[in-house]
Amino acid sequence: MRADEKYLFARRFAVHVGVDTGKAFHKLVARGPEGRRQPPFKVLVNRKGFEEAHAHLREMFPNHGPADFLVGLEFAGHHGYTFAHFLAAKGYHVVSVLPAHTKKAKELEDNSPLKSDDKDARLICKLTGDGVFVPFPFLDTPYVELKVLVTHRHRLTVEQTRFRNRLQTILDLAWPEFLGHFTNLTKRTPLAILERWPLPQDILAASPETVLRLVKKVSRNHIKPTKVRALLASARETVGLMDGADQRRDEMKDLFARWRLLRAQLDELDTQIAALVELCPEAERLMTVPEIGTLCAATIVAELGTPDSYAHPAQVLKLAGMNLVGRDSGLSVSGRRWQSKRGRPMLRRQLFLLAGRWCSPRGLMRNEYVSLKERNGNCKTKAVAAIARKIVPVLFHVMKSGDGFDYERYYRNRRRKDAA
Numbered sequence: 001m002r003a004d005e006k007y008l009f010a011r012r013f014a015v016h017v018g019v020d021t022g023k024a025f026h027k028l029v030a031r032g033p034e035g036r037r038q039p040p041f042k043v044l045v046n047r048k049g050f051e052e053a054h055a056h057l058r059e060m061f062p063n064h065g066p067a068d069f070l071v072g073l074e075f076a077g078h079h080g081y082t083f084a085h086f087l088a089a090k091g092y093h094v095v096s097v098l099p100a101h102t103k104k105a106k107e108l109e110d111n112s113p114l115k116s117d118d119k120d121a122r123l124i125c126k127l128t129g130d131g132v133f134v135p136f137p138f139l140d141t142p143y144v145e146l147k148v149l150v151t152h153r154h155r156l157t158v159e160q161t162r163f164r165n166r167l168q169t170i171l172d173l174a175w176p177e178f179l180g181h182f183t184n185l186t187k188r189t190p191l192a193i194l195e196r197w198p199l200p201q202d203i204l205a206a207s208p209e210t211v212l213r214l215v216k217k218v219s220r221n222h223i224k225p226t227k228v229r230a231l232l233a234s235a236r237e238t239v240g241l242m243d244g245a246d247q248r249r250d251e252m253k254d255l256f257a258r259w260r261l262l263r264a265q266l267d268e269l270d271t272q273i274a275a276l277v278e279l280c281p282e283a284e285r286l287m288t289v290p291e292i293g294t295l296c297a298a299t300i301v302a303e304l305g306t307p308d309s310y311a312h313p314a315q316v317l318k319l320a321g322m323n324l325v326g327r328d329s330g331l332s333v334s335g336r337r338w339q340s341k342r343g344r345p346m347l348r349r350q351l352f353l354l355a356g357r358w359c360s361p362r363g364l365m366r367n368e369y370v371s372l373k374e375r376n377g378n379c380k381t382k383a384v385a386a387i388a389r390k391i392v393p394v395l396f397h398v399m400k401s402g403d404g405f406d407y408e409r410y411y412r413n414r415r416r417k418d419a420a
C-alpha cells in the first residue's frame with residue numbers, strides 16, 4: 001500500500017495501539033476514537049503479562065473487540081515477535097513500525113531529543129494511527145521453518161568464516177609460507193594436512209612418502225608430487241615462530257574439532273532445507289531458473305514468503321533494499337541514484353550473488369553486464385547490482401505464474417528488446 005492507502009487503512013480502526021518492545025518488558029500506549037492517548041502500560045514478557053495486556057485493552061475500550069484494534073510494534077531485534085503472534089492469535093491486526101521512522105519523528109513529539117520507553121510507545125501509537133507502518137510477515141508453517149533453517153545456516157557460515165580467519169592468523173605466525181601453496185584454507189587437502197600436521201616441525205617429522213600418500217588420497221591425485229615437495233621445502237625454511245609451538249598446536253587441534261562439528265551441522269541443515277523446499281512450490285519453481293540451487297531458492301522464499309503478498313516486483317525490490325533513491329529538491333538536483341539498502345540484507349545478498357552468476361562469461365545476461373560496465377566507468381559492482389534489479393521481475397513472474405522458467409519465452413523477449 002502507498003502512504004495515502006495506509007493512512008485510510010489505519011482510519012478504519014477505532015483504536016490504535018503502539019508498543020515499544022524490549023527484552024524483559026514492553027511498553028504499550030493506546031488511543032481510542034476520542035483521540036486521546038492513554039497512559040503507558042507495562043507488559044511483562046510472559047504468559048501472565050500478555051494476558052494482562054489483553055485484559056487491559058478490553059477494559060479500556062469495552063465497546064470494541066480485537067478486530068477494531070490496529071497494533072503497531074517497533075521491534076528491538078527479535079524481541080516482540082512473541083507478543084505480535086499472541087495478539088494476532090487473539091484477533092488483533094498487527095503491523096510493524098520501523099525504528100528508522102520512530103527515530104526521525106522523535107523530536108516531533110515534544111521538540112526534544114529525549115528518549116524513553118514511554119515516549120517511544122506514545123510516538124509509535126501516533127505513527128500507527130497516521131499509517132506510518134509496514135505489514136508484519138505472518139508466515140505459514142513450512143515458510144517459518146524454512147526461514148529458521150536458512151537463518152541458522154547463515155550464522156553457521158559466518159562462524160565458519162571466523163574459523164578460517166583464525167586459522168589464517170595462526171599460520172601467519174607459525175607457517176606463513178603455507179598460504180602460498182594453498183590459498184583457500186576451506187578445501188579438503190589443506191585442512192587434511194593441517195589436521196594431521198598442524199605445524200611445520202610436525203610435517204618434517206613425518207616421512208615424505210606418508211605426506212605424499214595422504215595428499216594423493218585426499219586430493220584424488222589432483223595435486224602433483226612436485227607441489228608436495230615444495231611444501232616440505234617451505235616447512236624446512238620457514239620463518240615462522242617456534243616459541244609457543246605446543247600452545248599453537250593445541251589451539252589448532254581445538255579449532256579443527258569445532259570446525260568438524262560445524263561442517264557436520266551445515267550438512268544436516270542442507271538436508272533439512274532440501275526436504276522443506278519440496279513442500280514449498282515457489283521454491284521448486286525458482287529452481288527451474290538457471291543458476292538457482294536449493295539454498296538460493298530457499299533463501300529467497302524464506303525472506304519473501306508467499307508471492308501473493310506482493311502485487312508488483314517493485315515491492316520486492318523495496319523489501320530487499322534495492323529500490324533506487326536520490327536527491328531532487330529545488331536546485332539540489334543530482335542525477336546519481338543509489339540503492340536504499342533499508343531492506344532485508346540476506347535477500348539482497350542472495351540476489352547479488354545470483355546476478356554475479358548471470359554475469360559470468362556463459363551467463364544469461366552477460367551482454368547487458370558488459371554494456372552496463374562500460375557505461376559505469378568499468379565498475380563491476382554497479383553493473384552486477386543493476387543486473388540484480390533486472391532479475392527480480394523474472395523471479396517474481398516465475399514464483400507467481402505457477403510455471404517454471406521458460407527458456408524460449410525468455411530468449412524471444414530478449415531478441416525483441418535487442419531489435420528495438
